[in-house]
Amino acid sequence: MPTFGFDGKKSPETMTLPMMSLREVVMFPRSIVPLFVGREASIKAIETAVADYGKQIFLVTQKSPEKEHPEADDLFEMGTVAKILQMLRLPDGTIKVLFEGVSRAYWDPEESRLVYDEGEDAEYPQAVVSVVEEASGTSAEGEALVRAVHESLEEFGKVNKKVAPEAILAMSTLKDAGALADQVMPHLKIDFSRKQMILEELDPNRRLERVYELLLGEIEIVSIEKRVKGRVKDQMEKNQREYYLNEQVKAINKEMGREDDPQAEAQELEEQLNAKPMSDENRERVRKELKKLRTMQPSSAEYTVVRNYIDWILDLPWDNLKDDRDVDIKSARTILDEDHFGLEKPKERILEYLAVQTLVETMKGPILCFVGPPGVGKTSIAKSIARSMDREFIRLSLGGVRDEAEIRGHRRTYVGAMPGKIIQSLKRVEFNNPVICLDEVDKMSADFRGDPSAALLEVLDPEQNYAFNDHYLDLDYDLSKVFFITTANQLEGIPLPLQDRMEIIRLPGYLENEKVEIAKDFLLPKQIEAHGLKPDNIKFSENAILDIVRYYTREAGVRNLEREVASICRKSAMKIVEDNDREKVVHITKQSLEKMLGVQKFSYGEREADSLVGVCNGLAWTQLGGEMLMVEVALMPGKGKVEITGKLGEVMQESARAALSYIRSRSDQLGLKPDFNTKVDIHIHVPDGATPKDGPSAGITLTTALISALLNIPVRHDLAMTGEITLRGRVLPIGGLREKLLAAHRGLIKTVLIPAENEKNLKDVPKDILKDLEVIPVKTMDEVIERALDNDSESVLINQHGVPPLATELLKDAQRNSAHQ
Template sequence: MPNFGFDGKKSPETLTLPMMSLREVVMFPRSIVPLFVGREASIKAIETAVADYGKQIFLVTQKSPEKEYPEADDLYELGVVSKILQMLRLPDGTIKVLFEGVARAVWDPKGSQFSYDESLADEFPQASINYIEDPLNTSVEGEALVRAVHESLEEFGKINKKVAPEAILAMSTIKDPGQLADQVMPHLKIDFARKQDVLEEMDSSKRLERAYELLLGEIEIVSIEKRVKGRVKDQMEKNQREYYLNEQSKAINKEMGREDDPQAEAKELEEQLQAKPMSEENRERVGKELKKLRTMQPSSAEYTVVRNYIDWVLDLPWDQVTNDSDVDIKEARSILDEDHFGLEKPKERILEYLAVQTLVDTMKGPILCFVGPPGVGKTSIAKSIARSMGREFLRISLGGVRDEAEIRGHRRTYVGAMPGKIIQSLKRVENNNPVICLDEVDKMSADFRGDPSAALLEVLDPEQNNAFNDHYLDLDYDLSKVFFITTANQLEGIPLPLQDRMEIIRLPGYLETEKVEIAKGYLLPKQIEQHGLKAENLKFSDNAMLDIVRYYTREAGVRNLEREIASVCRKSAMRIVEDDDRDKVIHISKQSLEKMLGVTKYSYGEREKEAQVGVCNGLAWTQLGGEMLLVEVALMPGQGKVEITGKLGDVMQESARAAISYIRARSHMLGLKPDFNTKVDVHIHVPDGATPKDGPSAGITLTTALISALLNIPVRHDLAMTGEITLRGRVLPIGGLREKLLAAHRGLIKTVLIPAENEKDLKEVPKDILKDLEIIPVMTMDEVIDKALDNGGETVLISQHNEPPLSNDLLKEEQRKPAHQ
């Protein structure tokens, strides 16, 4: 047994007394406590104490109140010897007993009879105990604590009416710290474990200090409780007043013969509002609108406006989400592969997101932006993402949107105001975490009605959209769980601040082999089903499908390819119906395509048959993918005029002027006289004049064509190039290399010159393309001239110290003229 106390001492005499365990009650010396006793063993212990032990009984508290028959380890080691002052038997078999605490005591389990037997009516615990003396404390610190407790007891008595004034008065006369602590503790509403800690404190000053601390806490709690009760009472009186007025309004409506009860409708709306899991701030603001609704006549126009607003708020899915935490990554991968061929980078990004989602409880929805030409599958892959995640899919077209209210909603200042497209979509789908595809985000424009792209800044910012404020709702709505996907044909149409909030994923054009696989695996089965055919009715050869790709379509995607396949299916369906043979098999070969689809629309292999002077193959990027551009230069006698045609944009015109300046600066190395430009007129032309052309990647092409014409040296016909030029002859990097190399491969080009800084981008180019092309990185224009001009292996550039002769026939004639001219 532990030795309790610092000053307290156990008595040398050991006594045996009946023992009764207490549930959630701690007895203190010099305190009187009434208890209801119902356990058989406890009743027997009380009866024995009254009969045989001079009404003396040992009371000890259970550590676990829920145990009906506690063992020795379930009881505290220190209890209180008490005297039974009064005992009253009740009709239900229990007894009410009034106990008075006498002194602390510890009991010894080894010397005690501690057993329960329900079959024996006279069994009850008997404890072997030792009294613990509690000496008087006359220290100055103890006296100061006593005074502080007396002052707090007066305040405690004023705010707690459950404590009798006589008890407060009796405690105010106690001077000993230990006795005062024992008197105060029974009046405090604290858990029994903390009371037991105070009971076991043998140092009287420390015991009173702990009791004082608990007393101050109780005073504060009672004060708060009193204030809360006052507020609740005021609210109840207010509610009763409102109830009275509502009942009075109902009676008036009934007397006037009104069948509809607006108050009942408002009460129903209020119940729905309370059930919505929104923030208290939002609930309070909507509650104000609801109060306004109560005072309006249903026939008024404003009533309709307020009622529509409340309906919108209540219909929104504030916390309804689809559970996607158990997404199977393998199943998601198979769904993406089933719906789309290729597109490895977008698929990998989606699978990464799903993997992280399975590891964390909550994750902010990413903002992905798919950028690529039409028909490459930007919108359809967004649908597949939703299907792989098990979420709802919504598509919002932003093409041509000019009004900011389309995104952020109209302000509630007129009849007919509506929320924006985002909030409308969430109401329609009835959950708060769908996949929303914002299509054609680069086609938005601004006018006097606002800038919708600026309104999207808040929607597509993961750090802000958790409190998106729609003008119509005027409430903070959480969009962070929404998976936003945007699509665009080109980044140039998207403002830079909006680009900064999105993760850009480029979807380039498909290779010919990829298009053939997509046509056989996806497009053909789809069109066969849509045209009522069977798979056995139509047999395509590989060469036929490849010829459709090469000679009937020219696109980065597969949209036109699907149209041509649909045309073949229609003509096949007509033949089957005409022959009245549903099992007819139609073979589509390379030779039968012209009958089905007509003459070829495009040529395959666009390069020149042989090398020509002043003609150079350039590579350009367009919205439809990569294209080959022929640059032609013609020289004529003249006075140095330069004409540029072919519907070139400002950037390409500047590149042409920079090319002429570069040649003039390097004329001594090219074998040209310094004033060669004053003797001839130069005409630069890019065929297909109806198509606008612009971009910073034609500089070296224009320069090579000009040098070829001036030196009368042909350019290799099996070579193409791309890159921008500086006035010093340095080749600058370009974009869209993958698409440009696809165009070169389609044009049967063998060698491609690219800027050296773009060599790292070759990792993104398919290996099937790289194995058929010789890629030569170049850093300067001198390297381009040596590789591009077909000069029989001789070096075009000469030493800068030689006097350059004129190589053009027209310029040679100028050289023969007399010097005085």
């Protein structure tokens, strides 16, 4: 029970009374209030109070009015002991009761009983209450407050005609501060929670002072309400008069063959134009269109075209900027980390921009380009950027767009002409500084209607887009406040001039451990909620998610991982529904994955078990991340025919021809006859023949496989390589090193040969990957051969030790010589 302050004292004696809870009504002592009662328990409590408790009842207000059967925590601690003066039953089953407040009282939830039964023998709520003995007597301060309230009551009675003069007169005769406050409160239209605060105030002077503040506020509100009503009434009369005059004008225009008055519309449009913050040059252009509009008939087709054009210009947010929130780097970092795991470089670049924005008043919007494989979060991180800056977000998909008018708009001479997507989006969000994400910028194409990528050159150039000229508007529009973000899967599809205008930020694929963390922290909670499950309904073992990543998905992002998690959630939901047990727990283990997701879709650890002749492990970059690329070479007796299969692109076919030319130029050092190629047919094959393969990074892999087959020396099965070769044997640098090393790690490779010029890129590779791999930079093909071929006893190159290699042809020559001798 609460303690009492000031002079209010709790009576040592308690009493038990029927209790009724009130909704949005607070009963005060010394006040008389009529209430309509419809709840069964409340009616029972009133009837019992009349029959057995001398018409006394305890009234207490609910904290939440919507509760039908409130518990102890749903009721305030202080209420009012009231007396039932009159009770009237109504035909609809409710009763109208006239209550008179008697005294404040606290009720004891532990000793009281809250029941809500129905029926003839139903029980009713009972409360054990302690009446508050309020302080008596009035100080000098209290007398001053009483006089002030009396004066305000007279003014309140004048402005509020709903309060009866008799009630004002009755309150004006009260001299006790507490009694006066209690009688004034029921007449004030304030929230019930504030009334409850007044009820709980036990100091009479303090209570009256707060009531006085509320009374003055009510007088002010009522006065304003009267003024507003008078103004609205005058406006309505004015509108009615205008309506009558407009109807007369319409009738005159109708008689003259005109449905509407173009002059009135033009005048309204000109007023809107004057209020728009645009340049004088643009304003003058629009005024010329308005001048033409005044001379046209509304029924003409040209009138509609001009009117639509003016409406578009007036609807654009020319200088309407949404206030960015005060930039807080810590909160922005928190938002980015909440939405995405990893992606440190993109996040750091965004935080740099926000930091600069705090130091300069105006800053041209940057042009960022997120490049990465599907599913790594390019578009979603753009959304997070908008959220961290508290700006509107617009996403425009440019995949398959081939019409320049999608960007620049159509000229008004065409039927159905409209502005481009950029201008349309700005009209929709009504702000001139949103975050616009141009998705799939590498998927645009060109045809006879123009090249949309060329149209983007002006949009995405910070030095030009302050005066972007849309064909439909034919006016300079400022796009420099817009924060543009573009996304692409690969840079090859973006023209170089367009790349030059953007800051390229690469989003690499996720590591295994990163995917596991993303699944735990982001994907699982999202899918569990989406499928109507509770977190306790589904439990994953420690290695179950790791096995899903390894054996059921093969991607750089997490899109397929989310699909597999969703599949498990669906099957778990089906089990719970079938068993009709909402509390059932489904355990997901390594053993249960095959039953949930079917047989394993991929293998983990793709290398061969043994070293083989003519088989070499290559590394390739794809849109889905890194992949192991097996190269096989077979030799057959023949006349020098070279066959290349595996659906290889032109670049890889050229690499194969360059590899063969390099081997022929080095035949002496390799111990091969100069015309070895005329005696055998060579078949080069890259398995998984249905998948197209191309790119300038398989040169040394093809060369090593060819040398292995020609010398009959196996290639190390635990080694992989990447790099392009020249005819002189130099190893050229490649791209996508991070993804390729991830693929090597996934394939259980121990050693990787990379071009020496790519050694600087190793800093972008996670340390967890590098600690499990031996990465060896190489400059020439000679180094590759020495490290790649599984030849422990002999050197491969004759010019290094002066000893011929173990080549098949040389062995045959030696056997023939010994036979002749």
